[in-house]
Amino acid sequence: MLSYSRFLALSTLAVSVARCSLVAPANKGLPSTVADPSNFNGTTTDSDGIASIALQVDQRTGPTTEQPNLPAAKTTLTVIDGSLLSNATNPVPRRNLATRAFAPESPRRDTSDYEMVFRGTGTGPHDRDASIIGTAYLTYTVVDNSTYDSGLQECLKFCDNTPGCVFVNLFYEKNNYLLDHVFPEHSNLKCAAYSDVHTAKEKLNFGGQSLSGVPSGPLSYIQQSSGWSSKSLCDPSTPGGYDPLPLLNGANEAPGYMGYVFLSQYDVDKCAEECNKRDPDPVGGSCKYFNIWRALVDGVPTTYTCAMYYIPADPSTAINYGQGSLIVSDSRGYTRKSYVLDGGFEDYTCGNLGDFCFTNVTDRWIASSPAGGIFDASIFHYANYAHSGFSCALLGSAFGSDSLAGTLTYTSPLHTDPGATYDIQFFHSSSYSGTVDEEDAFVEVYWNGKQAGVIRPGFSDWKYYHFTAVGTGSDGLQFRGGAAPSYDFIDDIYVFKT
Numbered sequence: 001m002l003s004y005s006r007f008l009a010l011s012t013l014a015v016s017v018a019r020c021s022l023v024a025p026a027n028k029g030l031p032s033t034v035a036d037p038s039n040f041n042g043t044t045t046d047s048d049g050i051a052s053i054a055l056q057v058d059q060r061t062g063p064t065t066e067q068p069n070l071p072a073a074k075t076t077l078t079v080i081d082g083s084l085l086s087n088a089t090n091p092v093p094r095r096n097l098a099t100r101a102f103a104p105e106s107p108r109r110d111t112s113d114y115e116m117v118f119r120g121t122g123t124g125p126h127d128r129d130a131s132i133i134g135t136a137y138l139t140y141t142v143v144d145n146s147t148y149d150s151g152l153q154e155c156l157k158f159c160d161n162t163p164g165c166v167f168v169n170l171f172y173e174k175n176n177y178l179l180d181h182v183f184p185e186h187s188n189l190k191c192a193a194y195s196d197v198h199t200a201k202e203k204l205n206f207g208g209q210s211l212s213g214v215p216s217g218p219l220s221y222i223q224q225s226s227g228w229s230s231k232s233l234c235d236p237s238t239p240g241g242y243d244p245l246p247l248l249n250g251a252n253e254a255p256g257y258m259g260y261v262f263l264s265q266y267d268v269d270k271c272a273e274e275c276n277k278r279d280p281d282p283v284g285g286s287c288k289y290f291n292i293w294r295a296l297v298d299g300v301p302t303t304y305t306c307a308m309y310y311i312p313a314d315p316s317t318a319i320n321y322g323q324g325s326l327i328v329s330d331s332r333g334y335t336r337k338s339y340v341l342d343g344g345f346e347d348y349t350c351g352n353l354g355d356f357c358f359t360n361v362t363d364r365w366i367a368s369s370p371a372g373g374i375f376d377a378s379i380f381h382y383a384n385y386a387h388s389g390f391s392c393a394l395l396g397s398a399f400g401s402d403s404l405a406g407t408l409t410y411t412s413p414l415h416t417d418p419g420a421t422y423d424i425q426f427f428h429s430s431s432y433s434g435t436v437d438e439e440d441a442f443v444e445v446y447w448n449g450k451q452a453g454v455i456r457p458g459f460s461d462w463k464y465y466h467f468t469a470v471g472t473g474s475d476g477l478q479f480r481g482g483a484a485p486s487y488d489f490i491d492d493i494y495v496f497k498t
């Protein structure tokens with residue numbers, strides 16, 4: 001690190017060399033424009049907006065007259081940033097037929113992995129029941145109806161073999177010509193699979209459809225509709241490129257919020273995919289964290305929120321437990337893993353030297369000059385120079401003593417997966433010396449010694465850039481640029497696997 005006395009000596013020298021109008025960065029000059037981009041106040045989660053849309057979206061569905069054994073439904077987006085894309089098409093008119101008292105029968109056998117959530121009516125001539133219309137419907141099958149128990153065993157196996165299934169609804173549908181005569185299984189015992197658990201409250205399909213195949217034939221009706229949930233609801237597996245937080249008590253209310261989507265299912269991988277492809281925020285950059293949670297409205301699963309952030313949040317802000325009839329449940333957070341540590345240079349501080357200092361080496365970075373150059377690359381601790389926080393890197397002679405390009409090198413090679421693609425992201429500013437003197441500003445990005453990208457923005461305020469590169473297993477990362485008085489400031493460097 002540069003000693004303070006040497007720093008003073010060099011700065012005196014610099015003043016004589018630099019153009020008189022321009023105070024060099026090493027002399028604590030001020031950029032021609034000082035933005036305040038590190039103020040992320042007012043970028044907090046729009047919890048009220050999310051809650052109000054959660055009360056409007058309708059993602060509930062169940063088996064309709066489609067054929068059985070279709071592939072399980074894939075997760076879809078139902079809302080993007082407040083715009084409703086689609087409601088689930090509700091298959092049947094919901095009739096509030098008076099349901100009869102539930103018969104006290106329960107199946108004699110159970111597989112040990114499932115437990116009954118609710119039982120069904122009997123199958124007498126006057127028994128009427130309803131099947132589930134709920135979120136996260138996957139697919140259905142028809143099962144052996146020689147006895148209810150044999151059908152149940154088959155149904156639970158069906159759930160075992162349907163990816164994502166944690167719940168089944170087993171019920172008879174009577175007066176359905178397709179089940180009775182068309183589908184080859186010849187069974188009226190339907191088994192519907194869901195990736196969320198539903199309760200008897202959601203028995204909303206009472207039949208009442210004209211499905212008998214005869215114009216004025218009897219309407220369809222439901223009997224003995226029971227619900228079974230998997231006993232162990234295991235944690236979802238962590239999506240590639242992310243680190244999980246411990247289970248959160250609520251949804252995050254955190255700064256750096258960049259919008260949300262609603263998902264048709266609680267699908268962590270889908271949420272990661274949305275975070276990876278979300279357009280970068282002009283101030284905060286790419287998505288670096290997501291929070292997925294389930295909304296229960298009056299106790300009923302309603303939607304699955306995937307909220308995205310450019311600043312990784314943590315459990316301290318997971319304080320939104322719900323509002324009114326809406327309860328936040330199963331909230332989880334995942335942070336995107338950067339292959340570069342201290343890409344914001346915040347590990348570098350001045351200790352007792354105050355709020356301004358600079359160096360040409362930190363634990364993670366080496367800032368070097370070509371022969372004859374003096375501090376052509378450097379790392380500054382000074383909030384006025386940083387994009388966020390207090391520190392950043394500078395390319396271009398810090399003292400303004402030469403116009404050679406400096407090089408900023410990450411000290412250790414990145415442990416990449418050979419063949420995988422990586423996104424190198426950073427913020428850059430070349431506003432220090434004003435429009436005329438910054439015209440030669442440039443930064444070249446090197447990945448494993450090869451140029452992965454170059455920018456020649458001339459004068460520019462802080463802006464987000466990114467370039468992609470393919471991993472070889474061990475990759476060096478360097479930034480080269482600056483030609484004082486054209487200065488290039490770099491901050492918030494991230495490398496993500498894409």
Ligand SMILES: *[C@@H]1O[C@H](CO)[C@@H](O)[C@H](O)[C@H]1NC(C)=O
Pocket residue numbers: 038039040041
């Ligand atoms: C951000 O908000 C906090 C708390 O309201 C306040 O203390 C802080 O000064 C604000 N920061 C800026 C840069 O406005």
Ligand SMILES: *[C@@H]1O[C@H](CO)[C@@H](O)[C@H](O)[C@H]1NC(C)=O
Pocket residue numbers: 056057058084085086087
């Ligand atoms: C979705 O359903 C809700 C409630 O049933 C309704 O208010 C809303 O207008 C529907 N939206 C669309 C796009 O159909």
Ligand SMILES: *[C@@H]1O[C@H](CO)[C@@H](O)[C@H](O)[C@H]1NC(C)=O
Pocket residue numbers: 145146147179180181186187188189
């Ligand atoms: C099984 O389903 C078929 C087709 O709907 C029906 O004809 C038959 O009566 C059902 N058997 C029983 C035992 O419910």
Ligand SMILES: *[C@@H]1O[C@H](CO)[C@@H](O)[C@H](O)[C@H]1NC(C)=O
Pocket residue numbers: 001002360361366367368369
């Ligand atoms: C850092 O600066 C010192 C002078 O203060 C110099 O001796 C050293 O070679 C520089 N290191 C690099 C990597 O340029």
